[in-house]
Amino acid sequence: MALNLSNLKRTRISLVILGAIFAAGMAGCSVKYSFSGASTTGLSTVSIQYFQNRAPLVQPGLSQFVTDALIDKIKSQTSLKTVNGIGDANFEGEISDYNTRPRTVDASAEAAMNRFTITVKVKFTNAVDPELSFEQSFSRYEDYNSNLDLSQVEKELADKIIEMIVEDIFNQAFVNW
Numbered sequence: 001m002a003l004n005l006s007n008l009k010r011t012r013i014s015l016v017i018l019g020a021i022f023a024a025g026m027a028g029c030s031v032k033y034s035f036s037g038a039s040t041t042g043l044s045t046v047s048i049q050y051f052q053n054r055a056p057l058v059q060p061g062l063s064q065f066v067t068d069a070l071i072d073k074i075k076s077q078t079s080l081k082t083v084n085g086i087g088d089a090n091f092e093g094e095i096s097d098y099n100t101r102p103r104t105v106d107a108s109a110e111a112a113m114n115r116f117t118i119t120v121k122v123k124f125t126n127a128v129d130p131e132l133s134f135e136q137s138f139s140r141y142e143d144y145n146s147n148l149d150l151s152q153v154e155k156e157l158a159d160k161i162i163e164m165i166v167e168d169i170f171n172q173a174f175v176n177w
Contacts, residue, residue, distance in 0.1 A: 038078055038174035042128035045087035046080040051120065055098035062095055062158070066120060069166045077170065086127075089173065093122040096137060100150050103143050116150065117141040118161045124173045134172060140164040 048071050053063045070091060074080060080089065097119035104113045119139040126132040142157040144150075 038170070040078050040080055040089075040174060043080055043088040043126070045083045046074055046078070046089040047083050047085060047087035047091070048074070049090070049092035051093050051095060053095040053098075055095050055119075057098045059098055059154075059158070062098065062118075065158075066095060066162055066166070069162050070169060073166050073170050078174065086125075088127050090125045090127070091122060091169070091173070093120060095119070096121045097139070102146070112146055113143050114146050114150070115141050115143050116154070116157050116161070118158065118165065120165050120169070122169050122172075124169075126173075132173070136172065138165045138168045138172075140168070 048067060051063050051066045051070075053059070071082060075082065080087070095118065097117060100114050100116045102113075103115040117139060118141075119137055121135075121137045123135045124133055140161045142160055144153045144157060
């Protein structure tokens with residue numbers, strides 16, 4: 001019986017030591033995840049430069065709307081501190097296209113549906129892990145009935161499109177699936 005008690009004590013001591021080694025090893029590892037699935041490992045600050053509108057058709061206020069939407073998304077989905085200047089992560093870019101074109105034609109050769117498209121060119125720089133940096137254009141569209149004038153649906157459609165583009169930009173930068 002003394003032999004079994006001795007083995008039990010050694011086993012417990014071994015488990016305590018292994019547990020301490022495991023805990024110490026895990027303490028050195030840190031990966032930041034959010035509920036959105038975003039990973040901001042090693043990053044503590046982010047900067048978002050003003051997105052200039054360089055599209056052939058310029059819509060007043062769109063630059064500010066895109067910039068603010070990206071800032072709001074990052075603030076709500078990460079714990080990164082927004083800074084002026086250049087952060088550990090930096091976004092800059094421009095609105096490169098803003099247009100509407102006929103999508104489908106009906107029997108009378110008139111446009112039945114129009115497609116409203118917005119394209120945003122983005123340069124993302126990750127100072128901590130440069131391999132995650134990118135330069136890419138993000139484009140989304142919404143179709144609308146050609147019986148409607150663009151001015152009737154423009155605000156609603158632009159809001160939807162910008163929301164989708166900002167989601168795409170955020171995912172490309174921080175959600176590395």
